[in-house]
Amino acid sequence: MLPELGHFALILALLLAALQAFFGIAGPGLGRERWTGAVTSAVAGQFVMVATAVGCLIACFVNEDFSVRYVAENSNSALPLFYRVTALWGAHEGSLLLWILLLAAWTVAVAIGAARLPRRFGARVLGVLGVVSFGFLLFTLATSNPFLRLDPPAGDGADLNPILQDPALAVHPPILYTGYVGFAVAFAFACAAMLEGRLDQQWARWTRPWTTVAWAFLGCGIALGSFWAYYELGWGGFWFWDPVENASFMPWLVGTALIHSLAVTDKRGLFKSWTLLLAILAFSLSMLGTFLVRSGVLVSVHSFAADPARGIFILVFLALMIGGALTLYAWRAPLLKSTAGFDLGARESFLLFNNVLLVVAAATVFAGTLAPLVSDALQLGTVSVGPPYFNPTFMLSMLPLMALLPLGINAAWKRGHLRDRQRTLLMTLAVAVILAVGVAFGVYAHGAVLTPVGAALGIWIILASLVDPIDRWRRRLSLPRAVLGMSLAHIGLGLAVIALTTVQSFTVERDVALAAGASTRVGSYDFRFDGVAPVEGPNYDAIGGTITVTRDGAPVAVLKPEKRQYWVQHQAITQTSIHMSRGNNLLVALGDDLGAGRWSIRIQIRPLVTLIWLAALIMALGGALAASDRRYRSARAAEAVAPTAAGEAAG
Amino acid sequence: MTARQRRMTLVIGIVAGVSIAGALALSAFRRNVTFFFDPTQVAAGQVPPGEGFRLGGMVSDGSLRRAPGSLEVRFTVTDFSHDVPVTYTGVLPDLFREGAGVVAHGHLGSDGTFVADEVLAKHDEKYMPPAVARSLKRRHGESRTESEPAAPPPGGAASPPAAPPTPSTGP
Secondary structure: OHHHHHHHHHHHHHHHHHHHHHHHHHHHHHOOHHHHHHHHHHHHHHHHHHHHHHHHHHHHHHOOOOOEHHHHHHOOOOOOHHHHHHHHHOOHHHHHHHHHHHHHHHHHHHHHHHOOOOHHHHHHHHHHHHHHHHHHHHHHHHHOOOOOEOOOOOOOOOOOOHHHOOHHHHHHHHHHHHHHHHHHHHHHHHHHHHHHOOOOHHHHHHHHHHHHHHHHHHHHHHHHHHHHHHHOOOOOOOOOOOHHHHHHHHHHHHHHHHHHHHHHHHHHOOOHHHHHHHHHHHHHHHHHHHHHHHHOOOOOOOOOOOOHHHHHHHHHHHHHHHHHHHHHHHHHHHHOOOOOOOOOOOHHHHHHHHHHHHHHHHHHHHHHHHHHHHHHHOOOOOEEEOHHHHHHHHHHHHHHHHHHHHHHOOOOOOOOOOOOHHHHHHHHHHHHHHHHHHHHHHHOOOOOOHHHHHHHHHHHHHHHHHHHHHHHHHOOOOOOHHHHHHHHHHHHHHHHHHHHHHHHHHOEEEEEEEEOOOEEEEOOEEEEEEEEEEEEOOOEEEEEEEEEEEEOOEEEEEEOOEEEEEOOOOOEEEEOEEEEEOOEEEEEEEEEEEEOOEEEEEEEEEEOHHHHHHHHHHHHHHHHHHHOOHHHHHHHHHHHHOOOHHHHHHO | OOHHHHHHHHHHHHHHHHHHHHHHHHHHHHHHEEEEEOHHHHHOOOOOOOOOEEEEEEEOOOOOEEOOOOOEEEEEEEOOOOEEEEEEEOOOOOOOOOOOEEEEEEEEOOOOOEEEEEEEEOOOOOOOOHHHHHHHHHHHOOOOOOOOOOOOOOOOOOOOOOOOOEEEEOO
16 A cells, blocks of 8 residues: 555656746746745745655555565565665665655755745746656656565565665765755756846855755765775775766866856856856756666766666757756846956966866866777777876866965955965965975975875865965954855865875885784784674675784773674675774774685774865865855845845846 | 956966876776676687786586685686686685686686686576677577576566675785
8 A cells, every 4th residue: 555655646746847847937037926936835845845755665665565666576574674764765766765865855945945036036946846757756766666566575685785784875875966966956057047038146155055955965975985995895995986986076066166156257257157057067967866876877886777768868968958048148148147257366276277177177077987988989998087186187187276266265355366375374384394294204205206296285285275264363353154165165174184194195005914923014004803703684694704903002992893794695795894993094804714724804004084074074064054154145035025026026 | 467367368278287187097098997898708819919808797506616624615617618728726606606706807728718816606596797698698599497486587677786796805
């Protein structure tokens, strides 16, 4: 009964999405006031229906209804309750449903916020979101229905893939998707502005907080995924330039460019058409990411088994959405002329460089990600592109970006001089260089050429980010959240640069063969292997190893890595064991029984790797803080007081 | 400089910067892209000597050899037409086993042995790296035997989620 109810709710949601799209776009377009007013009801109805569908599927998982195919394939009676719920997004169909739920939730949030927007404009935003939602609902119902029944029902489920049975991965998809889907809001704002044929600084002010929040979520999602890959996959790295990682990273890069470009549009009324293009691009890349993950065309950690029908559907949908938006852009963008000018050394210039460099970085990642596909299609041979390509090309655009950042955030708008900041900036640079060189050659005896460069840039970014807040504080000026948030995000970036540099320069990795009682020295730590013993888990058996870590004879940690054998899928899973010591991340994974009483053991020491994820979190927090600034709320409040004069005139 | 000249300088600067970046990326690309070969291509001598590449195929049944207590393993990768002996020193990925698909990165030694520095194995029964599946299909065509594991099913409906190949990097 429940699956049928869910299926029915999903069909109703599809109809409501169609109504939402129609009312939202046709209402203001044809000047039908009542149609325009009906949009919000469609939004609310759609959300309720989608939530009902998701609720039904969760109930099926919790009740262990193995007559539902999706449940039978991704759950098991031995699976703990928590993972039975998160198994909802353990595979393709449920992930799509989650995507749709989050889109519906964002749409409701926009509808609440839109109460303060000009009526027509708000309706158009919701209408465009309706189009997006309609596409995904149609996709789900046509190719990936999670409510299909099995006849006869399965006796027990095939279980959730063991590597997904992990707390970090349980929350990773919802957060990542919240970010992905959030760019749909920026996209909808851009399309609505083009439909209106009008884009002003007020528009940028409405769009900024939504975009920044989406960007913050996406950043958190990527960081969580990286964290999971680090300890669960047991490969001991935090970033592999895997196609699916890239798929989430590209919209983040373009989204970063977008929030900076929006700042210029907001403050100075410039970069209008560029901002629109970035908004379209950011969402297109989010959709492309979905296509890459779902279609299975790329070899990846996350490859879902391929289904050509799905790939083609998403590709057509993608082409229609992007094609439509770009056509609208070609038609309307010439209307949006910027009139103001700016000096070469003004903040606008730096933000322009920021945008160019970020888009170039996204383009190089894009090229590397899709090259295997293209090469294969053109019969040039089967190739793979990995870190040897991505690392240098990415660095190529990131190094100048990091070097320009401290200048840019201290440059004045419009006029090309650094005011009285010039001396302060030079001093911070000097301090950064001295510190970096001292750390690189003092604390660590060796290091590559890029080590002090990276460290100096990171420290300089942090110091330069503090200049403006401190200056304001000393002069007893107000310290709005937008300024604090920006500083915080840039400090996070500086920390990330330092952490990445350190990890890349000073990681030690070693595979060793040890007999019980034997020990080995890696870095400045001694690892003693104390042997293995059987361990029993809730739905797996395991062999647990014990490794005692000491440093100069002093005990540091006892690590207990496991080699698990899950009952249902008979998959062997390496469970790593990790300990933090003086900023060093010690990771140990148990390999195979090599015979003669020896086991293969993987030992890795990564200094400051935890700081990478922490820095990503700080950046996201900075974004959230900036998005909560009063100026965005008061902008909307002012709009509510002087009711929609501008919007009515334009529509 | 007039405003127009300044703008031109800016535009030229950006175009120049982007072109330089593009050129460098392209050269990095040419040098760092890794090709995939199957055992038949290796046997035919299609691999440029001394160059790193990816070798893909199935681990032959009964070919896994290990000196007791040593990290070094030897096995054979086959596409059922030709075999390539492989040696690797390090921890093998979780799902590495005989009769399963594998992709290894490394180079050919002078004695024709493939010296792997990275081994990737597929992470569930139904998933196989597309390149391996294609190459097996090409090499073996219709004459598949029962003992071989099946290539990925054409329809995704009955297939499980995430199927990561697990790489394992040597010391």
